[in-house]
Amino acid sequence: MFSLFGPPKKIPVHVIKKGKYLDLAKEASAQRFFKMRMKNRIRKALVGAWYILHETNDYVYWGRPIFKRAFSDTRIIPHEEFYKTSIQELREQFPQYKKLDGPKLKTTILTFLAHHIRQELAPEIPHTYISRWKATLQDKTFSIRAEANIRIAKQQPKEKNYHLALDKNSLELLHIDEVSENDMPWIEFNQ
Numbered sequence: 001m002f003s004l005f006g007p008p009k010k011i012p013v014h015v016i017k018k019g020k021y022l023d024l025a026k027e028a029s030a031q032r033f034f035k036m037r038m039k040n041r042i043r044k045a046l047v048g049a050w051y052i053l054h055e056t057n058d059y060v061y062w063g064r065p066i067f068k069r070a071f072s073d074t075r076i077i078p079h080e081e082f083y084k085t086s087i088q089e090l091r092e093q094f095p096q097y098k099k100l101d102g103p104k105l106k107t108t109i110l111t112f113l114a115h116h117i118r119q120e121l122a123p124e125i126p127h128t129y130i131s132r133w134k135a136t137l138q139d140k141t142f143s144i145r146a147e148a149n150i151r152i153a154k155q156q157p158k159e160k161n162y163h164l165a166l167d168k169n170s171l172e173l174l175h176i177d178e179v180s181e182n183d184m185p186w187i188e189f190n191q
Contacts, residue, residue: 010079016053022061039102113130114126128151145161
């Protein structure tokens with residue numbers, strides 16, 4: 001795994017957590033860090049998602065661990081998926097960087113959407129889930145586009161599109177608006 005002729009191609013996670021091989025991390029913006037963290041899905045093991053691996057006064061080091069080989073418990077980071085982002089930039093642009101990822105933000109979005117839709121359709125009791133969504137970083141907010149699938153007993157499901165704005169610091173809902181499908185650019189989305 002370690003080469004005598006240059007840096008390792010795959011770095012064990014436990015070594016990165018000790019602060020070694022940090023010089024191999026490629027610099028990435030807070031926007032890229034946010035985008036990759038929003039792609040995370042719930043995982044049982046510390047693999048296949050974008051995790052913070054080490055933090056210094058200047059940088060947050062992150063990557064997407066994989067297993068070293070089948071039936072191995074050792075996790076490694078391929079050097080092409082090992083990044084560092086300025087901690088100052090993260091604190092300014094993505095203050096929730098330590099605890100917020102795609103599954104947590106999706107749960108927050110669903111909570112706000114379900115409440116909004118229940119109020120809109122009362123006295124019916126709709127079941128709501130998010131078909132797809134996309135979040136982007138703005139100056140003071142997370143701007144979110146979401147497609148909600150709404151089911152009411154014995155009726156055909158409906159799909160509605162929404163734009164939400166959440167405060168980046170508190171995750172408080174600032175506004176929620178229904179938008180037309182034409183206003184929903186689905187170039188890339190999270191599920």
